Amino acid sequence: MSSKVALTKMHGARNDFVILDRRAANVDAIDSFARWVCDRRAGIGADGLIAIEASSRSGIVMRTINADGTEAEMCGNGIRCAARWLDESGEGDRTTFETAAGEIRTEVVARHPEYLVRAIVPIRGSRARALEFLDDAFFVDLGNPHVVIFREDVAAIDLEVLAPSLQAHSSFPGGTNVHVAALVGSDGLQMRHWERGVGLTMACGTGAIAAAIAAIQSGRVRSPVRTLVPGGQLVVEWDGTGAAALTGPAVRVFDTEVCI
Numbered sequence: 001m002s003s004k005v006a007l008t009k010m011h012g013a014r015n016d017f018v019i020l021d022r023r024a025a026n027v028d029a030i031d032s033f034a035r036w037v038c039d040r041r042a043g044i045g046a047d048g049l050i051a052i053e054a055s056s057r058s059g060i061v062m063r064t065i066n067a068d069g070t071e072a073e074m075c076g077n078g079i080r081c082a083a084r085w086l087d088e089s090g091e092g093d094r095t096t097f098e099t100a101a102g103e104i105r106t107e108v109v110a111r112h113p114e115y116l117v118r119a120i121v122p123i124r125g126s127r128a129r130a131l132e133f134l135d136d137a138f139f140v141d142l143g144n145p146h147v148v149i150f151r152e153d154v155a156a157i158d159l160e161v162l163a164p165s166l167q168a169h170s171s172f173p174g175g176t177n178v179h180v181a182a183l184v185g186s187d188g189l190q191m192r193h194w195e196r197g198v199g200l201t202m203a204c205g206t207g208a209i210a211a212a213i214a215a216i217q218s219g220r221v222r223s224p225v226r227t228l229v230p231g232g233q234l235v236v237e238w239d240g241t242g243a244a245a246l247t248g249p250a251v252r253v254f255d256t257e258v259c260i
Helices: 030-038 076-088 159-166 205-217
Strands: 004-012 015-021 048-054 060-066 094-099 102-110 116-121 137-141 145-150 177-183 188-195 199-201 225-229 232-237 244-249 251-259
Touching (some): 030 048, 076 244, 137 205, 177 205, 205 225, 205 244
Parallel strands (some): 188 225
Antiparallel strands (some): 048 060, 116 244
16 A cells, blocks of 8 residues: 655755655655656656654754765755755744764845855865876765866866766775866865765865865855756855855745655
8 A cells, every 4th residue: 555755845045856755654665766756757856865763863854865865975065955944934034954974054144036045064174185197176074075176167077987986986985076177266166066865066065065165275265156057056154174164045946745
């Protein structure tokens, strides 16, 4: 006998997700469920599934399941969508999320005319490491891995060719997200993204943070940094130490039910 599960389609700068509250719906085999629901022809269609789960502590557990069923440590756009979903469900405008990348705090900073959420993301080591085998490229660890490559034109690199080849490099035992960034004035970056388990995406929140950190450290830009992604704009604030703040939109597209 089938049962119905409530889901919400959302996006952050067109990096899109399906939100599942596992506190209310007992969905097993979440990896295969994510592959089905994220399928753009057979399911709802999304870059990933965001699962909200109960915590043994005071916060909320957020899990990020990529479209291919693999699990990511954290998602900067997905966590803002989860924060809006919880706010509109009556659970408050400030949330502490437990993720595989550590504890992330969010706050709703505006509801009109655009719904904006700020996430405070801890930085591991607060340093971007230059890569010796790739020109003008850096590795940044945010609990999830990022390679940021600087070029004068973001179209100068074919991410669909380069990024998959980097997944097998010994420097990235768990694979890596890959981004190319170009300067836009003294406080802006234009970006393109390739994410593990998904491919090319319209935005990557933690990727925007990684690029901003690498650009600030190397003296290219100053904080706050406007990151212009294919799906819109994200703003990163970082003072050179400690956590970074990521602010961007969280858009609710529709609510639905599916039979499982």
